[in-house]
Amino acid sequence: MTAIERGGIDCDLHPAVPNLKALYPYLTDHWRDIAVQRGMSELNSIAYPANSPLTARPDWRPNGQPAGSDLDLVRKQALDPFGTSIAIANCLYGVQLLFSEDMGAAFARAVNDWMAKEWLDREPRLRASIVVPVQNPEMAVDEIERLAPDRRFVQVLLLVMGDMPLGKRHYWPIYAAAERHGLTVGIHAGSAYRHPVTPIGWPSYYTEDYAAQATGFQQALSSLICEGVFVKHPDLKVVLLESGFTWLPAHLWRLSKFWRGLRMEVPWLDRSPTEVVKTNVRLTIQPCDAPPDEAGLLKLLDHLESDELLLFATDYPHWQFDDDQVLPSGLPPALVRKIMIDNPKATYPRLS
Amino acid sequence: MNVQVKARPLPQPANQSKLATADCDIHPQRASDKDLHPFLEKRWIEHMQMFGSRPRQAYQSGPAYPKSQPFASRRDAWPPGGRPGSSLPFLREQLLDANNCVLGVLNATGDNGQSFQNRAFGAAVCHAMNEWLIAEWLEPEPRLKGSIVVPYEDAEAAVAEIERYAGDPRFVQVLMLNRTSEPPGQKRYWKVYEAAAAAGLPVGVHAFGFGGYPVSGGGWPSFYIEDMVGHAQSMQSFLTSMVVEGVFERFPSLRLVLIEAGFAWVPALAWRLDKLWHRLKAETPHLKRLPSEYIRESVWLTTQPMEEPANRAHVLDAIDWIGWDRLLFATDYPHWDYDDPSHVLPLPVPEAKRRGFFLENAVALYG
Numbered sequence: 001m002t003a004i005e006r007g008g009i010d011c012d013l014h015p016a017v018p019n020l021k022a023l024y025p026y027l028t029d030h031w032r033d034i035a036v037q038r039g040m041s042e043l044n045s046i047a048y049p050a051n052s053p054l055t056a057r058p059d060w061r062p063n064g065q066p067a068g069s070d071l072d073l074v075r076k077q078a079l080d081p082f083g084t085s086i087a088i089a090n091c092l093y094g095v096q097l098l099f100s101e102d103m104g105a106a107f108a109r110a111v112n113d114w115m116a117k118e119w120l121d122r123e124p125r126l127r128a129s130i131v132v133p134v135q136n137p138e139m140a141v142d143e144i145e146r147l148a149p150d151r152r153f154v155q156v157l158l159l160v161m162g163d164m165p166l167g168k169r170h171y172w173p174i175y176a177a178a179e180r181h182g183l184t185v186g187i188h189a190g191s192a193y194r195h196p197v198t199p200i201g202w203p204s205y206y207t208e209d210y211a212a213q214a215t216g217f218q219q220a221l222s223s224l225i226c227e228g229v230f231v232k233h234p235d236l237k238v239v240l241l242e243s244g245f246t247w248l249p250a251h252l253w254r255l256s257k258f259w260r261g262l263r264m265e266v267p268w269l270d271r272s273p274t275e276v277v278k279t280n281v282r283l284t285i286q287p288c289d290a291p292p293d294e295a296g297l298l299k300l301l302d303h304l305e306s307d308e309l310l311l312f313a314t315d316y317p318h319w320q321f322d323d324d325q326v327l328p329s330g331l332p333p334a335l336v337r338k339i340m341i342d343n344p345k346a347t348y349p350r351l352s
Numbered sequence: 353m354n355v356q357v358k359a360r361p362l363p364q365p366a367n368q369s370k371l372a373t374a375d376c377d378i379h380p381q382r383a384s385d386k387d388l389h390p391f392l393e394k395r396w397i398e399h400m401q402m403f404g405s406r407p408r409q410a411y412q413s414g415p416a417y418p419k420s421q422p423f424a425s426r427r428d429a430w431p432p433g434g435r436p437g438s439s440l441p442f443l444r445e446q447l448l449d450a451n452n453c454v455l456g457v458l459n460a461t462g463d464n465g466q467s468f469q470n471r472a473f474g475a476a477v478c479h480a481m482n483e484w485l486i487a488e489w490l491e492p493e494p495r496l497k498g499s500i501v502v503p504y505e506d507a508e509a510a511v512a513e514i515e516r517y518a519g520d521p522r523f524v525q526v527l528m529l530n531r532t533s534e535p536p537g538q539k540r541y542w543k544v545y546e547a548a549a550a551a552g553l554p555v556g557v558h559a560f561g562f563g564g565y566p567v568s569g570g571g572w573p574s575f576y577i578e579d580m581v582g583h584a585q586s587m588q589s590f591l592t593s594m595v596v597e598g599v600f601e602r603f604p605s606l607r608l609v610l611i612e613a614g615f616a617w618v619p620a621l622a623w624r625l626d627k628l629w630h631r632l633k634a635e636t637p638h639l640k641r642l643p644s645e646y647i648r649e650s651v652w653l654t655t656q657p658m659e660e661p662a663n664r665a666h667v668l669d670a671i672d673w674i675g676w677d678r679l680l681f682a683t684d685y686p687h688w689d690y691d692d693p694s695h696v697l698p699l700p701v702p703e704a705k706r707r708g709f710f711l712e713n714a715v716a717l718y719g
Contacts, residue, residue, distance in 0.1 A: 054631050161570035168574065197569040198589035199582070201534040204597060207632045208535070211592045211624055212569060215585035219568035222578050246623060250616035250670065253659035255581050261689060262420055262577040274662065289624035291673070303666050319631060 002327040006083030008340030009351065012188075012241045012284045012313035013078055015119050015126075016068035017043075017093040017111065026110035026117075031103070043107065045094040047190045047213075048318070052206060057319040067317035071122060078316035079125055081324060086344075086351060087314075088154060089128040090188055090241060091115055096134050096159050097192045104133035108143055112153075120152045127351070129157035129186050137170060141177045148181040154350040155184045155239065160216045161191035167223030175229055179236045182349035187220060188241040189213040214289075217243040218251045221281065225255070228268040230280045237347050238281050242315055245283040246290060249303035252277060278306050282347050284313035285327065285339060286320040294330030301335070311347060312340040371706070373693050374455040374714035376654045377558070377611050377682035378447065378496070380489050381423070381437035381462055387488070391480035399473055407467040408533070408562035417576040421688055429686035436686035440493055447685045448495055451693050455714055456496045457682075458489055459527055459558050459611065464501050466529050467562040475503040479513060482523075490522040497718060499527035499556050504536075507543040514544070518551035524718040526553050529561025530586050530613065537597025545603050554607035554652070554717060557590060559583035580689075587613035588621050591651065595625060598638040600646040607717065608651050612684060615653040619673035622647050648675060652717055654682035655709070656691040664698030676705045680714045 017023060020042055024032050034040070044066075048055040056067030060077050068074065079087060095107040108131045115128045130153050132140035140156075147153045156178045164170055166187065178185050190213070196202040197212040217240055224230070224238060255273045263269060269276075290297045304310075314326055327336060345352050382388060389397050410416045421427065423436050429446065431439035448456060465477030481501040490498050500523050502510035510526075517523045526548040534540065536557075548555045560583070566572040567582035587610050600606060625643035633639065639646075653674065659667050671679060683690050693710060701709070 052632065053634070054628075161568070164571040165568055165573045165578070166570065191569055195566050195569055195571055198535065198593070199565055199567045199569070199586040200530070200532045200536065200563050200589050200593065201565060203535050203589075203593060204538060205635055207596050207625075207628050207635055208589075208592050210628060210632075211596075211621075212589060214621075214624060215588050216569045218585050219573065219578070219582060220570055222581050223568070223570075223573055226573075226575050226577055244620070244624060246620040247617060249661065249666065250614070250620060250659060251581075251584070253616055253661045253667070254584055254614050254657075255577075256662075257657065257660045258577050258581050262575075262580070265420070265575050265577055287624075287627065289620060289627055291619070291623060292626075296673070299669050303661070303669070305662065 001325050001329050002331040002336060004082055004327060005337050005340045007085045008082060008312045009344035010078070010082065010084045010087035010314050011239065011311040011344055012286070013074070013087045013089055013316045014068045014092055014318070015074065015089045015115070016066040017091065017114065018066055018069040023107065023110040023114055026113040027106060031106040043094040043097065045092065045097055045190055046193070047209070048092065049206060054210065054319050056317040060317040071119060074316070075123065078314055082314065082326060084125060086125055086127055089115060089119060089126050090157055090186060091131055092188065092190060095131060096162065098135065101133060101136040101139060104135040105139040105143065108133045112143065112147055116150065116152070127152050127154045129153070129155040130183070131157050132174065134158055134162055137173045141173050144174070144177040144181065144183070148183065151350055153183070154348050155186040158185060158187050159190040159192060160187050160213065160220050161195070161197060163192065163194050165223035166220045167225070167227030167229050169227065172229070172232065175233050175236055179233045184237045184239050184348055186239045186241050189243060191216065214244045214247050218247060221251070222255055225273045225276050226266050226269060228266065230276050231268050231270065236280060239311065239347060240281065240283045241313070242287065242318070243283055244287050244289045245285070245310060246288070246300055248283065249300070274305070277309070282309055282311050282343065284311050284315070286313050286315040288328045290328050297328055297330050307335055307338050308343055308346065310339045311344050370452045371710055372452050372454045373681055373710045375447070375451065375453045375683050375685070376457045376680040376714050377656060378456045378458050378685050379437050379462065379687065380458050380460055380485070381435055382484065383434050383438040388477065388480040388484055391483035392476060396473055396476045405463055406469045408469060408564040417579045419576065424688055425686045426688055426690055440489060443685070444493065447683065451683070454495060454711070455718065457499060457524060457718065458485060458496055459499050459556065460485055460501055461529065461558050461560060465503060466501065467531070471503060471506045475506060475509040478503045482513065482517065486522060497524040498522055499525040501527050502544065504528045504541060504544050505533055507541055510544045511547040514547040514551055514553070518553070524553065525556040525609065528555060528557045530557055530559050530583065530590050531561035531563040532590070533563040535593035535597070536590055537593035537599050542599070542602065545599055545606050549603045549606045554609050556609040556611050557587070559587065559612040583613040584617050588617060591621065591647070592625065595643045595646050596636060598636070600650045601638060601640055606650060609654065609680065609717070610651065611654045611682070612656060614657065614659055615655065615674060615679065616659040616667060616670040618647065618653065619670060652678050652680055652713070654680045655696065656682040656684045657689045658691055658696050667698060668701070676708055677713055679709055680717065681710045
């Protein structure tokens with residue numbers, strides 16, 4: 001195993017909304033009435049079935065409550081054991097999956113206020129991502145503007161698969177707002193399920209759904225780069241969360257080759273996609289879909305061509321690793337320090 | 353790639369000092385729909401003329417992502433008076449002789465019936481494609497072998513087509529397109545794999561097709577470049593479905609060839625699937641082995657378009673991970689992203705690997 005460096009920054013940790021009722025204090029009367037009258041269900045995405053092994057490590061499942069919903073357990077299980085100095089809370093309660101823009105905005109707002117009050121106020125090591133109603137970019141920008149003065153919010157959170165590929169100009173006001181306020185854009189695994197997660201239809205198995213998250217990231221990355229998001233916003237950092245990272249080199253080899261052949265189609269893209277990633281895109285280290293041997297992992301890291309791309313993350317409470325083996329075996333100590341401390345600091349303007 | 357050479361030297365005649373090659377992805381193209389008329393019932397000829405192909409896409413002809421150049425073809429691949437890939441004499445000279453190609457696998461992918469919304473019409477066109485392949489290409493040129501075009505969305509019709517040509521030495525493969533209308537590991541497609549395995553034919557899955565869903569799970573991208581790069585993601589989904597549904601467990605003699613979708617993504621996908629299987633195997637008790645083991649044993653990949661890292665040696669690491677015996681050289685002639693056998697390998701590799709890559713793997717697979 002690889003020893004961790006204490007004082008690390010955990011860039012992907014998931015506090016869970018215990019249930020819809022927990023948000024009631026943060027909803028207006030109208031939306032609280034709506035939730036009750038219409039008998040709204042929990043907004044838990046099928047991306048993480050409650051009892052699926054991957055959704056929560058066996059020793060991280062509290063009795064009767066969703067994993068990640070108890071701050072004391074988060075301290076004990078996620079923050080203390082890894083000597084974490086700062087952890088970024090990414091709430092996956094599925095408000096982006098709602099079809100109504102208005103309802104999406106109301107519940108996103110409630111999630112953010114709940115996060116500030118129940119988590120950030122109580123635990124100084126925590127920071128959070130702003131959940132936005134991506135159903136309507138104007139409303140998403142309003143939510144960013146509302147929360148940007150609170151420096152504990154360090155990032156804007158999006159799901160990797162929604163209505164349209166994330167590079168589309170439709171979403172650019174969100175990127176402009178993020179850049180303006182020194183927020184990164186965190187793109188997390190998950191889908192609004194507007195389309196099947198694969199280009200060949202709805203898969204039978206959850207295993208395929210989770211496997212498809214990586215292909216969703218590959219395509220979101222193609223979209224962000226080809227549409228020119230980073231040409232327009234050169235200071236914007238995008239962090240791919242729970243994306244896996246071992247697919248990145250092969251994807252960039254292909255994307256950069258096609259860019260050389262087809263750049264007349266995207267003439268604004270004045271650098272190879274590989275170079276764009278080095279300056280503007282970062283990835284969290286869990287899950288680590290690594291070669292089975294240390295030598296293979298080192299080769300893969302060499303293929304990344306940069307030691308600045310990877311960020312430490314536990315992905316708590318998802319079951320990505322056992323015991324304290326949050327880092328894959330064979331990482332050199334200098335790289336551990338980069339991944340756990342230097343790279344996150346360089347990535348998040350609000351943490352530097 | 354897309355480089356225009358003003359004064360391209362004339363193709364050289366077969367040069368026996370050059371390493372012989374097998375080319376596992378060549379695209380013959382009909383000069384016009386009339387070429388298929390001898391092999392279609394009158395009803396379907398009239399249907400074609402009246403209503404057109406109607407695949408699951410927007411335009412009557414041509415994609416909603418316009419290609420980079422006409423018919424996505426090399427500028428120099430136009431035979432006198434015809435469209436690229438439509439002339440056997442021209443293809444012989446420009447491709448087979450020039451590359452010392454001793455085995456060329458024809459994948460007739462364009463407007464071939466496989467993705468038509470009207471499946472009965474699609475099945476008729478698939479059959480006509482096969483008869484046209486025999487008459488115009490396979491009979492006159494023994495170096496060329498065919499892939500049986502099958503209407504895989506209608507498994508029974510596909511099986512009939514496979515059985516019609518099983519044992520015919522002119523055909524070496526069953527052809528599917530990547531963009532199926534449902535995940536290809538699902539039961540509705542099993543008869544196709546069963547029939548192919550029974551006939552001793554690999555199933556070749558070529559990039560493209562129109563299943564009707566966006567190429568990304570996050571919707572339709574804007575650009576041709578995204579669609580092209582997306583073949584790799586779409587093929588990952590195809591392979592994932594085949595593995596996770598247990599197709600290789602059910603049909604252990606099935607051989608799957610993934611065509612024109614890259615190959616360097618295979619290792620990372622296999623590592624991911626292995627890790628997921630350890631975590632989620634309660635969901636897939638029908639799988640008896642690691643996903644990577646099914647892939648290692650049952651999957652081949654064509655090489656074009658070769659991934660090109662900045663440090664070109666890195667692509668050799670990817671081949672090491674996949675297995676040098678699983679790659680099949682392909683040019684994708686006459687298309688613009690053609691790979692030239694004299695440039696495709698980035699660095700010198702040992703003779704045995706080189707021979708496998710260019711010829712012997714294909715001969716072992718296709719015979």
